[in-house]
Amino acid sequence: MDYAALFLVFFVGIVIFYGIIVIHDIPYEIAVHRNHPHQDALHVAGWVSLFTLHVLWPFLWIWATLYREDRGWGFKHQTESSHSELAQLTQEVETLKAELNIIKQSLKTVEEQ
Numbered sequence: 001m002d003y004a005a006l007f008l009v010f011f012v013g014i015v016i017f018y019g020i021i022v023i024h025d026i027p028y029e030i031a032v033h034r035n036h037p038h039q040d041a042l043h044v045a046g047w048v049s050l051f052t053l054h055v056l057w058p059f060l061w062i063w064a065t066l067y068r069e070d071r072g073w074g075f076k077h078q079t080e081s082s083h084s085e086l087a088q089l090t091q092e093v094e095t096l097k098a099e100l101n102i103i104k105q106s107l108k109t110v111e112e113q
Helices: 002-024 026-033 039-051 057-066 080-112
Strands: none
Touching (some): 002 026, 039 057
16 A cells, blocks of 8 residues: 555656646647747746746737737738728828918918918
8 A cells, every 4th residue: 555655646746746847738739739939938938937837928928819820929011901001191281281381371471461
């Protein structure tokens, strides 16, 4: 009975030890699956997190899940329509500037008379 208990203690200890290592590799595995550009940094940071009492691990999970290969970091990319909107707004600003200059000129002529 003593040998069975000793075996169980070692077995549970080894399972917990390797379980913690596997759990801390989850952000790296997510990064590999998503083809993350910072895979190596996530892997190293996961190991550092083991030595910093798991403080970094939640941030690594967030960092790994933010990136997706199909949409990048999730920020809106400029499209053709946004370029045309920008050109239209630039044209409107130029038109308003020209109208403002005409109004200023007419005010000057009214003040001079």
